[in-house]
Amino acid sequence: DGGITQSPKYLFRKEGQNVTLSCEQNLNHDAMYWYRQDPGQGLRLIYYSQIVNDFQKGDIAEGYSVSREKKESFPLTVTSAQKNPTAFYLCASSTTQGNQPQHFGDGTRLSIL
């Protein structure tokens, strides 16, 4: 079955530590996105990529980094510079045609130890 896989489902970070969240898709989508969702809040865009080897900052990119070396993969690193990383992180993908919806992975919950 085609879909988006995020791992791990739960992640704990120590102070000063970088952690990487995985996102893999087999939908052959060109575009991939990372969102952050805080309790009771909407989705906020962290980074997005429309094509391999290219990505752009979203609304809240500070303290995060990404790479897009393969079409299928768009890992997100939460760096120690992100002082409030506790949130629900969602990865999504879509075609670049604009008239098709996004598909989401089932998310990663990140907490500070």
Added chain:
Amino acid sequence: RKEVEQDPGPFNVPEGATVAFNCTYSNSASQSFFWYRQDCRKEPKLLMSVYSSGNEDGRFTAQLNRASQYISLLIRDSKLSDSATYLCVVNILTGNQFYFGTGTSLTVIP
């Protein structure tokens, strides 16, 4: 000004009721429109796309009003299982960006 605005609710309705949500968008260049459903602590899942002529899927009806820049979702004969947060999403073709509303919370009461 937010790209997409929704009434956060909460909407508490009895089983069998009809409930409607509206969502307004600010960018007239918006091309595509969607409603997603998000259950507590889960990822958003596509409920339905919204087409210019309006569309229906069972108990759910979506409509688009380009002149007034809003989309709506109507749920008829509400079920307990409809309890969730409903997100409206707008896509602006330039840059292939998706803009999310903050969601409207629905609780269907027995």
